[in-house]
Amino acid sequence: EKREIAVPSRTKEILAKHGFTFKKSLGQNFLTEPNILRKIVETAEITDQTNVIEVGPGIGALTEHLAKNARQVLAFEIDDRLIPVLADTLQEYPNVQVVHQDVLAADLLRVTHEVFEDELPIKVVANLPYYITTPIMMHFLESDLPVAEMVVMMQKEVADRISAKPGTKAYGSLSIAVQYYMEAKLAFIVPKTVFVPQPNVDSAILKLTRRVTPAVEVTNEKEFFKLTKAAFQLRRKTLWNNLQNNYGKDEETKKWLQDSLTVAGIDPSRRGETLTLAEFAALSNEMEANKP
Numbered sequence: 616e617k618r619e620i621a622v623p624s625r626t627k628e629i630l631a632k633h634g635f636t637f638k639k640s641l642g643q644n645f646l647t648e649p650n651i652l653r654k655i656v657e658t659a660e661i662t663d664q665t666n667v668i669e670v671g672p673g674i675g676a677l678t679e680h681l682a683k684n685a686r687q688v689l690a691f692e693i694d695d696r697l698i699p700v701l702a703d704t705l706q707e708y709p710n711v712q713v714v715h716q717d718v719l720a721a722d723l724l725r726v727t728h729e730v731f732e733d734e735l736p737i738k739v740v741a742n743l744p745y746y747i748t749t750p751i752m753m754h755f756l757e758s759d760l761p762v763a764e765m766v767v768m769m770q771k772e773v774a775d776r777i778s779a780k781p782g783t784k785a786y787g788s789l790s791i792a793v794q795y796y797m798e799a800k801l802a803f804i805v806p807k808t809v810f811v812p813q814p815n816v817d818s819a820i821l822k823l824t825r826r827v828t829p830a831v832e833v834t835n836e837k838e839f840f841k842l843t844k845a846a847f848q849l850r851r852k853t854l855w856n857n858l859q860n861n862y863g864k865d866e867e868t869k870k871w872l873q874d875s876l877t878v879a880g881i882d883p884s885r886r887g888e889t890l891t892l893a894e895f896a897a898l899s900n901e902m903e904a905n906k907p
């Protein structure tokens with residue numbers, strides 16, 4: 616009986632066998648604690664009725680656990696040096712397909728269509744490369760791929776921001792961008808000691824569940840997200856200040872902003888971080904309806 620890939624001694628052997636050296640620029644911190652991997656798979660509730668997309672399989676530590684539980688696993692890995700390693704470590708899992716590609720450049724709809732043989736719920740499960748956590752999250756959320764759930768590891772600080780509630784320091788346009796599509800829950804914390812090499816900060820597992828419909832009804836999504844970004848541009852400024860800075864200070868624009876705020880029932884002297892998704896939606900919809 617072979618030891619799991621994530622067992623520290625086995626990981627060490629694999630790295631040595633292939634002469635692998637870590638690339639910091641690719642966010643390579645590999646998990647070497649099987650219990651954490653089991654917890655991730657449990658949190659994601661993966662069964663043989665689930666297809667899984669993994670981002671950055673590394674040497675396959677998490678992939679192996681996914682393969683044992685899911686119907687099929689599709690894993691995107693950017694580092695060409697890892698492709699032969701994965702062919703070696705995952706050879707006994709025929710339900711895994713590794714695609715050598717930058718996930719951000721991937722046509723997710725097309726690749727999943729090609730790889731997954733059955734139409735089953737798709738879950739994204741990954742220990743993300745931390746330098747591009749947000750772009751990867753947004754790539755999935757904004758794609759037309761029906762992702763039912765995402766269970767993803769990231770820096771704790773980013774997980775806090777994504778799951779933040781209005782009125783907290785961590786709440787910002789990222790919280791809104793993600794919570795618009797998904798319900799976000801911090802599942803558990805992962806200490807930095809379970810990785811090789813060790814990152815500088817602790818990590819967290821975030822569980823995101825797709826909402827049947829977006830959290831709020833907006834008439835123009837693009838403008839809604841533009842507004843939420845504008846509202847947080849300078850965090851210590853009032854909403855009024857940030858809106859004028861972004862939309863314009865001429866009389867016509869000011870009147871438009873003022874009227875929209877009034878009808879939406881929002882005090883312009885508030886700070887962006889105090890507004891709920893519903894308030895941002897109301898304001899955005901008013902602005903849309905009365906565009907100068």
Ligand code: SAM
Nearest residue numbers: 644645646671672673692693694717718742744
């Ligand atoms: N899943 C492994 C584990 O948990 O041990 C490795 C996780 S490591 C934090 C991140 C992985 O993402 C690395 O294997 C890295 O090469 C890969 N990666 C980095 N940027 C990527 C990208 N743009 N597309 C796909 N994979 C990427």
